[in-house]
Amino acid sequence: MPELPEVETVVRELRPRLKNRKIKSVRVLLPKMVAMGPGTLSNLRKNAHDVALSFAYTLRGKKITDVKRRAKMIIIDLAGKFAILVHLKMTGQLIFLDKKHLDKQIRLLNVEDAPPQRLPAKSTHVIFEFTDGAKLFYNDYRQFGYLKLVTDKELPQVRELQEYGPEPLDNRYAIAQLLSSLNKRPNAKIKQFLMDPKNIAGIGNIYSDEILYYAKIRPIRRVRSVKGEERRRLFMAIKKILKDATAHYGSSVGDFVRPSGDWGTYGLLHKVYGRAGEKCKKCGSIIKSIKFNGRTGSFCPKEQR
Ligand SMILES: [Zn+2]
Structure with a gap:
């Protein structure tokens, strides 16, 4: 599942490509992937077909003015009073091809034998x-993501946007904010705390493991047991790991593909995530994994306390 570094990579690569481009037409191949208005998507999506038609109709002729991010939500601003919100959820991908490269072959899965293919692929649901x-x-292979068209007035009413915690890469995100949210959740396990978007935006399974390795804290520890120097290390680790991962275009674990069709390379630098049973790159201990709250946390038993 894409986390902050992957979504930030998508935004950074799409912004210069989409800015000032004008939409000629939109084809919605799977109506349930799109929505109009700020509400959460209905499970039934009864009027999906009508919604898809009005989604495409409204977007025709609109010019893109900016591409932004809030937590894991991608915000495509349009001239006039509209914005498209895109959430990639588990397996969403946004791929941009200019006119000269429309026949480019892209590997949509980061596995050795995934065949390069031309777009649209079987998993292509919307084409701008x-x-x-x-x-x-x-x-979107698993179809959990969505594209939602909202007016500027509706934007503040979008519930997902209201619930997100602070942006960890924002310069204004200081240690005082982390300490105050830690103090509010003393009984949470530290990995669980990091993965709750109300505490900090954009951290999931991959980066919570990597952050906790860098901070030398075991994933299953209770927040209240993490004190003083450890809390300071945790703050540094959040900033460092997310920044490094973004500089490497994120981790192409499974389905993450950059808008250019290339992969992120941070996966090669993972210290603990997905490495249970392998040797720690630093101290040689065997990386362990532990299951709790339906999650798996991987850690180095020697370096993390
Ligand atoms: Zn180690």
């Missing part, structure tokens, strides 16, 4: 075509 012939494809 721009007036200059470039295209933006929304793929």
Whole structure:
């Protein structure tokens, strides 16, 4: 599942490509992937077909003015009074191809034998075509993601956006904020705390493991047992790991593909995530994993206390 570094990579790569481009047409191949308005998507999605038509109709002729991010939500701003919110959830992908490269073959899965393929693929559900012939494809193998069209007035009412905690890479995010949210959740396990978007935006399974390795704290520890120097290390680790991972275009674990069709390379640098049973790159101990609250945390038993 894409986390902050992956979503930030998508935003950084899409912004220069989409800015000032004008939408010629939108094809919605799977109506349930799109929505209008700030509400949460209905399970039944009874009017999915009508919604898809009005989604495409409203977007026709609109110019993109900016691409932004809040937590794991991608916000595509349009001239006039609209924005498209895109959440990739488990397996969403946004891939941009300019007119000259529409036949580019892309590997949509980061596994050795995944065949390179042309878009649209089987998992392509929405296609934006721009007036200059470039295209933006929304793929989603597991279909948990969505594209939601909202007006500027509706934007503050979008519930997901209201619930997100502070942005950890924001310069204004200081240790005092982390300490105050730690103090509110003394009984949570520290990995669980990091993964709750109300405490900090954008951290999931991969980066909570990597952050806790860097901070030398075991994932199953209770927040209240993490004190003083450890809390300071945790704060440093959050900033460092997320920044490094973004600089490497995120981790292509499973389905994450950059808008260019390339992969993120941070997965090669993981110290503990996905490495249970392998040797710690630093001290040689065997990386362990532990299951709790339906999650798996991986850690180095020697370096993490
Ligand atoms: Zn180690």
